[in-house]
Amino acid sequence: MRKLKANGNELIALAAEDAGCTFFAGYPITPSSEVMSILSKRFPLIERKFIQMEDEIGSICAAIGASLTGKRSMTNTSGPGMSLKAEQIGQAHMAEIPLVIVNVMRGGPATGLPTRTSQGDVLQSRAPTHGDVKTIVLAPSTTSECYTETVRAFNLAERFMQPVILLSDETLAHTSRDVLIPDLSEIQKTLVTRRVNYLSDYQPCDVKDDEPAILNPFFTGKPYHITGLFHDKTDFPTEKPDLCQQLIDRQFRKVDNHLRDIEKVEKYRYDDADYLIVCYGSVYLSARDAADTLRKEGLHVGIFCPKTLWPSPVKRLEDASKKFDASNILVVEMNKGQYLREVERAMGKRLPFLSKVNGRLFEPPEIMNKIREMHHGV
């Protein structure tokens, strides 16, 4: 393990480097800009590619373009930039091009609260573009997870040939602290390599009905075509009803049939808990302090913290729902209930909710008071 003093943005940049990202294209936006400014210095020094594009759209396009040549590629942004990138996110889903998109969340909508924290982009990240896409969205909940989840994002993008969104937030981005992260050699052992097919009958989408397309890096093997239109297994456009249906079905199935490789949940002091906090992202930090302190008061509080937000951990939420009464589960979010509805859907019941949208992280006592209220039946 390596011990560092670092903030979340620094760790995302370091993780990109360690995960073998060799191409970065971005556009400045608070509070994610440091990822970019760090890589603008580091990448040229280690002979990798860094480019600041003319706008948010240009930056995701360039990153996708580089990915077509087989490079692990990343772009970063925050809320308004995410909205601007929307169409191209769909393009990468449709054409099955891997990419890591970092969204360091700030208060929204609109220009919002540029320097303050938020979890307001959770629903957007589930459906960031028009049409039906099955997104994979990871949310680090500690500073050191900004490192490990970024590495995981690269691996999932390469494995499932689609964009993976890393949802960090301003609190994680701008808090420096001591962190322990795995050694580079450990990370390198886990890296997933993109599949290729150099056989003479190669067709990009000629794959099993729950597997991603195989896109050989451009300029290797037989030339082929990629499109954002509905396409058949040759990757040329089609409007045949059965082929159109099969395409989107496959793009959903490649994720749905491999949930075990994608889902990730941390359960903290869960087994003996009477009360359960469901939260993610930096809210987890407040929730841990709240849970630890309440235990000293004799209240057994545990935490259910998904690190993969989408697809949501439906099965595990169902299990939690059997273990805890609805009145003993508290969902805590820095938005108006964007994940609450999903948790309620999975659990099949309405749940107590604690919300905050003023750009400030919950202080632990705010969560503690709510649990005490639930305990006393207020």
Next chain:
Amino acid sequence: MAYNYDSKLRKERLPTQWCPGCGNGIVLNAIIRAMDTMGWKKEDVCLVSGIGCSGRMSSYMDCFTFHSTHGRPVAYATGIKFAEPEKPVIVVSGDGDGLAIGLSHFLHGCRRNIDLKYIIINNFIYGLTNSQASPTTPLGMWAVTQPFGNIENTFDACDLAIAAKATFVARSTTLDLLRLEKVLTAAFQHKGFSFVEILSGCPVNFGRKNDMGAPKEMDDWIGSIGVPSARWQTLSEEEKEGKFPVGILKQTAGAKEYCEKYSEHVKKIREEDHGTGIFCETIAPEDQENEECDSVKRQFRFTGVGGQGIISAGEILCEAMIRSGLHSATSLAMNSQVRGGPTSRDVLCDKKEINYPYAINGEIEFMLSVADSSYQIYKKGVTPGGIIVIDPNLVHASSDDRKTWKILEIPIVEIAKKEIGNIAAQSSIALGIAVSITKCVKEEILLQSITEMVPKKSIPANIKAFKLGIEYAERVLKE
């Protein structure tokens, strides 16, 4: 002998879906001929297209092809080219794709001088979507969205490219096959952003609806609007109206291409001394205190206005705490509305791992402030009876404040100016004061962090400032 296009066409995709008489097929053939002249192999070439009738170009050309999104092919191609600078990358747009929705990427591509072969097939209309006006639809002409005749002024794509500093700019019509092939070959030979506008007929969705019913009439019009650049010079302004010079309009030899520039830049900076560019310090793993121990959380705050060095003091203190084997976290609160607005940096340390990273209001034991605006906002975070160090020249503490907290006055900024001769030294003075009063870390460890984190040339000044801070703090504590 007839020219054989087969080796670079996807024959199974033919015939094309373009209308009879469409100029796009002529462009497709011309691109293939120019590629052949260059000796480019299809395995080495990438063609990116946008959306519109011209977007189909990528389906028919047999090389690595990407049918991208509306207006963005230059941006996608920039990524491909920058990732694989040795490979030729051709980009094809229409006038809507390249001059309306995608104009910005076009201009920035020119400015950057990245080696893309950018072709805009200008047919003066949105053909695919049935005749909406584009930025090149001539004044007075009919379009489905300008049904009474177009009233909008037009863009000249080549003028734009020249203004945006493209290093190769040329134009041809689809009627002038020799010139078309010649300018494309020249564009392919040029190293740098190479722009070619091709004036092309859309008989079905432009010509027919503008009194040019037959493809022949459309062609005649296209043929009539391109004037070879030598003759163009002799035309009067009136005669130039509605016409375009054709030929190579600009070619700058020797301008550095973007990817080449980048790799030379990389080579140069790697030979110079810029350190590693590594951005977070690795700290030798020491035995951390036992996680099972009780929390002994301590909370500190440094406040000033944005840009004051005082804020960096917190970063250094955090580092020193970690070096001492403590857990530490530091966060910055700032206002997005004002540059130079009130700013506050909190530093926490604990023997146990820290989760919630901010100081809790009312629990801060020590605050230091060098700006009144931030003092007034952030003082409430200090626990009653806690210590607040203020710069009395800059911060005003009321008599109530003095009852609530132990207020110590040290003229930090004046000391930095007069005794160090460097205003930036105030952060090290602040650290001297903080460590002397709170004893939160060992002085030697903090000094080590200072020497590692401040710019090399200012190390001596910062050491002096740190010691002065300790002296002043000891003096006020005695009083």
